[in-house]
Amino acid sequence: xxxxxxxxxxxxxxxxxxxxxxxxxxxxxxxxxxxxxxxxxxxxxxxxxxxxxxxxxxxxxxxxxxxxxxxxxxxxxxxxxxxxxxxxxxxxxxxxxxxxxxxx
Numbered sequence: 001x002x003x004x005x006x007x008x009x010x011x012x013x014x015x016x017x018x019x020x021x022x023x024x025x026x027x028x029x030x031x032x033x034x035x036x037x038x039x040x041x042x043x044x045x046x047x048x049x050x051x052x053x054x055x056x057x058x059x060x061x062x063x064x065x066x067x068x069x070x071x072x073x074x075x076x077x078x079x080x081x082x083x084x085x086x087x088x089x090x091x092x093x094x095x096x097x098x099x100x101x102x103x104x
Contacts, residue, residue, distance in 0.1 A: 022090045024083060028076045029066040036061050 010017050080086065 020094055022087075022094075024086065025077045025079045027066070028078055029062055029069050031078065032065045032069075033062040036065075 006012060008017055008019055
């Protein structure tokens, strides 16, 4: 995602580190590529056969879409509308998991 932050490691902090990451964002190109896959699948189901769509589905649509979006500053980083709820739920799950793991 282009983050230029210092790493959180034993070398940088001087103590053992366990890092847990929760993906919370996605690039617009990823959403577009996956949507295109679904669109192609639907067209193929309806048409039963289409060589162009078969080739398009096999190509790397993500890179093609990213090439189109990036120069125009349209490759946004997107987060779901329910991100606050997701973060709250995931923090609770992780906290309970850590508590469970360290209890004797």
